[in-house]
Structures are given as structure tokens and as C-alpha cells.
Amino acid sequence: MRIFSLYWVCLFLFSCTNSDLLNIQVENTTSHDRTAEMIEIPLKEIYDQLDIEDFNDLRVVDEQGLPRDFQLTYDEKLIFLVDVPRESSSTYKIIRGKSQLMDTLVLGRQYPERLDDIAWENDVIAFRTYGPAFQNKGNLGFGYDVWVKSVSSLVVEERYRKDLQESISYHVDHGDGLDCYSVGPTLGAGANALLEHGEIIYPKSYASYEILDNGPLRFTLHLTFHPFALGSEENIVEHRMITLDAGSFLNHTSVHYENLKETSEILAGIVMHHPNGNQYAIDKNGGYIAYADPTEDSSGKNGEIFVGLSFPKEIIKTEVRPLTDKEKQTGGILGHLVGIDTLQPNGQFNYYWGAAWSKANFKDLNEWSLHLKQFTVHKRNPLKVTLSLSK
Known part of the structure; x- marks a missing residue:
């Protein structure tokens, strides 16, 4: 690539x-x-x-x-x-x-040595999306992953190296943060998806990728997904353009679909995990959704991961979306917080998604919500x- x-x-x-x-x-x-x-x-x-x-x-x-x-x-x-x-x-x-x-403040690459992960970071936060090799082994990871960090230096490359070569797990904080976020068969920290008869059409892993910018101030990633069917429409191909800038907790994502012939519903969502079913803030008019995730260790040892969505233009609705019967088969998942809009053929869906850490960036959900509120005002x-x- x-x-x-x-x-x-x-x-x-x-x-x-x-x-x-x-x-x-x-x-x-x-x-x-x-x-x-x-x-x-x-x-x-x-x-x-x-x-x-x-x-x-x-x-x-x-x-x-x-x-x-x-x-x-x-x-x-x-x-x-x-x-x-x-x-x-x-x-x-x-x-x-x-x-x-x-100084290079933003960087990312594909990690074929770790099942085709693509991971990227800036000076405050890091993210990951799962690849074809991960899916081919039977794993389900539709959404975005979050790696929190407590230092401004770049850490992802070294975390992968230590995990793969020295068996030093990046799921443990060794002084600069860790991966303590759970994705599973969900939208994770802000992935998008089309809706069919009100149900989420979960995207699978990317089919191909292209890194268009790679620092020092901006990382830009183009993901292309495998063709899928939506109702009577076939060979629909999703394209995502993801951009992370230095100093920002949020990625900008622009989504469009080839061969989409009808106006469709599209959403972006954040998974909710037990026991934090009520630790969120939704402001449709303000254009943001904030959530405090308990991390994989709900004892509080790893603090909380604050996850958010921001919509630069007004969308149709925001809601707490309960699990379907199929989704309930996965333990610990309570549902999704979503923003829903309509997408015209040849149109684009633009939004921001991202995260921060209670042990490094924001004290509590109120501070994170205020950040998202002001961030959205600035984008508008x-x-x-x-x-x-x-x-």
C-alpha cells in the first residue's frame, strides 16, 4: 500500500x-x-x-x-x-x-504481524481497526478499538513489538497506558453502519486500505470494504476516509457507498457495557453523544474510557438503542448510543468519533461532555x- x-x-x-x-x-x-x-x-x-x-x-x-x-x-x-x-x-x-x-505527532500503519490490524495514534490517544486476517480466524470485531495513553510520545509501535516479541501484554498498563476497551461484535467506539428494516447491518473487516497522510500533524486512512447486499440492491461497496489530527481526541470520518441506489438510514454508534448503562449524555440539538465506558475491568482499576460522537451538521435523531435478540448472545453488552441520519445515493455521511481517558485527559463524564459540546460548536x-x- x-x-x-x-x-x-x-x-x-x-x-x-x-x-x-x-x-x-x-x-x-x-x-x-x-x-x-x-x-x-x-x-x-x-x-x-x-x-x-x-x-x-x-x-x-x-x-x-x-x-x-x-x-x-x-x-x-x-x-x-x-x-x-x-x-x-x-x-x-x-x-x-x-x-x-x-516533531511527528501522528503516525499509523498496518500490522500484518497482528492479524492485519491498522492502528494509529497522536499525542493524546490511539485507535485500532481490525483486519481481514482477524476476521478469517472467526473473530468478530466490527467496531473501532481504543488504546488509552498517559504520555504524549508515540507508543503503539513499541506496544505491538513488546506484546508480539516479548510477551509483554498491551492489555496491562506498564506506565504509558493500555488497551482496556472491549469491542466484540459491536460498533465499538464509533463505527458507522447502514440500517435495514431498523436493524444494523454490521460491517465486516476492511477489504483494502490506503494510508494517504502519515504525519507529522495528520493521519488519513482510506478503507474499502467488501461488497454486500441491502434489500434488492447488490454489490454495495463502502468507503471510509478517517482523519486524525495532532492534539485531537476525535477522528473525522466521511463515509460513502458505491452502487447505493435508494435513500437509506445510516448511523454511528457507541457500545454500552455493563454496569455503565446510565453513564451517558445525549444532546441532539448540540450534536453530540458522550459515554463513560467501565473498561474491561469494571472494578475501576483502569479508570474509565470516555467515548464520544460529534455531528457537524444536524442529524435526524439520537437514541439509546437496545440490543436485538441476536446481539443479546454476547454478555456484558447493554446496547448502543447512536446518531441516525439519512444518506442519499452518492451522498456522504460526515461525523467525528473518539475517546479519552479518566486517568490522563478528563476527570469525569461532565468534563468530557463539555469538551464534545465545545468541539461541535467549533466544527459548526x-x-x-x-x-x-x-x-
Whole structure:
């Protein structure tokens, strides 16, 4: 599989010989400070303004002239993290300058040595989706897995290595977090699915994948699934585009289906586990769902994993979805918290899903719910970016 990596890893040498080329004004119209939030600027807009053809020998700095890490993405955008006070604006600049050393804060890959898992992480959280080899052994893992972490460094590669080569289990916290989340035959931490006559059509493992961005600031994964039937419609193929940015607890996911001919119901969901059947918050108008998962050890030893969904556009409904008789065969599962919408043929379903840990990130469900509430407000009120030539 191809991995696109569009950034430079060199030594930054900033000096007074750098010349300002382009001002980037970022405006925040909300009543919240926007800190370490990713912005995107189409490279074409920059190239047109500067009458250039590439980003070679160009850098991004803040108002004080300090360098900002940046990335050029597979879909030809410049991205970098910004800080903008409430109801105010901040200015960044594109300048001429030599290459800079950038920390890799986001990374992922497929792990064929672990049944084709694909795992990815940033500086605050890690995730996993199960692969074909996992399914071919008779395992059921439809949804997303969460690996919590208590350090900002990248940990997934080393956890796999120790687990597979030294029998040091990543299900035990050795000082940087662990995998203590249970997925099973559910949607896990936020997977999507179509509905048929009100029942979830659980997706199986991915059929193929492509890693489109792999750090330093963004990981983008394209998953393609095996064809399936929905009613009289056959050969429906699901495509998911999953993006995780540095510093974010939530992945953005965009879903579309080939050969879908009729308007269909689609949902994204979070599994609920015993005994936390009432540890959740749902706000349809606010566009988010929050849940406190008890982890695989309900004694509280591993704390709680906070799982969430955020919908940048209004959806039809949110609900607590009870188990079907078939689903009840799996012990410890109470149901799903879901957001449901309609999907038109050739349409896309966009939402965010993710998680955090009570032992590292948020104190309780109230703090996590507030984070999701503000996150959704921010996505519904994006920062406004304006470019202008430096004088």
C-alpha cells in the first residue's frame, strides 16, 4: 500500500534574511478560545496569490516570527495548528526560509504481524481497526478499538513489538497506558453502519486500505470494504476516509457507498457495557453523544474510557438503542448510543468519533461532555481564514 508523506525533516535556521510573503488572518467568531486547532488552506490559493508552483523554501511562522510546524496533505492543503482568542483574530505568515525540524505527532500503519490490524495514534490517544486476517480466524470485531495513553510520545509501535516479541501484554498498563476497551461484535467506539428494516447491518473487516497522510500533524486512512447486499440492491461497496489530527481526541470520518441506489438510514454508534448503562449524555440539538465506558475491568482499576460522537451538521435523531435478540448472545453488552441520519445515493455521511481517558485527559463524564459540546460548536462555526499579500 502507498503511504504519502509530504513534509520535510530538516534543520530550521530562521534568520533576519527571511522575507514575509503572505499574511494568514484567522478569525474566531465564537465565545471560546480556540487553542491548538487545525486549519486547512488549499495550496492552490497560496500558489495563485504568490504566483508560484510549489511550497519549496517556504515556511509558516506566527506573529512573533516563531516557526509553526506544518504539513502538506495528500489532497493538496497546507495545515497547521493555530491559537485564536475568543471573538478575535490571529495572524500567521508564510515566509521564505530554510527547512525546519518537525516533531511527528501522528503516525499509523498496518500490522500484518497482528492479524492485519491498522492502528494509529497522536499525542493524546490511539485507535485500532481490525483486519481481514482477524476476521478469517472467526473473530468478530466490527467496531473501532481504543488504546488509552498517559504520555504524549508515540507508543503503539513499541506496544505491538513488546506484546508480539516479548510477551509483554498491551492489555496491562506498564506506565504509558493500555488497551482496556472491549469491542466484540459491536460498533465499538464509533463505527458507522447502514440500517435495514431498523436493524444494523454490521460491517465486516476492511477489504483494502490506503494510508494517504502519515504525519507529522495528520493521519488519513482510506478503507474499502467488501461488497454486500441491502434489500434488492447488490454489490454495495463502502468507503471510509478517517482523519486524525495532532492534539485531537476525535477522528473525522466521511463515509460513502458505491452502487447505493435508494435513500437509506445510516448511523454511528457507541457500545454500552455493563454496569455503565446510565453513564451517558445525549444532546441532539448540540450534536453530540458522550459515554463513560467501565473498561474491561469494571472494578475501576483502569479508570474509565470516555467515548464520544460529534455531528457537524444536524442529524435526524439520537437514541439509546437496545440490543436485538441476536446481539443479546454476547454478555456484558447493554446496547448502543447512536446518531441516525439519512444518506442519499452518492451522498456522504460526515461525523467525528473518539475517546479519552479518566486517568490522563478528563476527570469525569461532565468534563468530557463539555469538551464534545465545545468541539461541535467549533466544527459548526469554523475559523475564518483570509489570505493577503504582505506589504
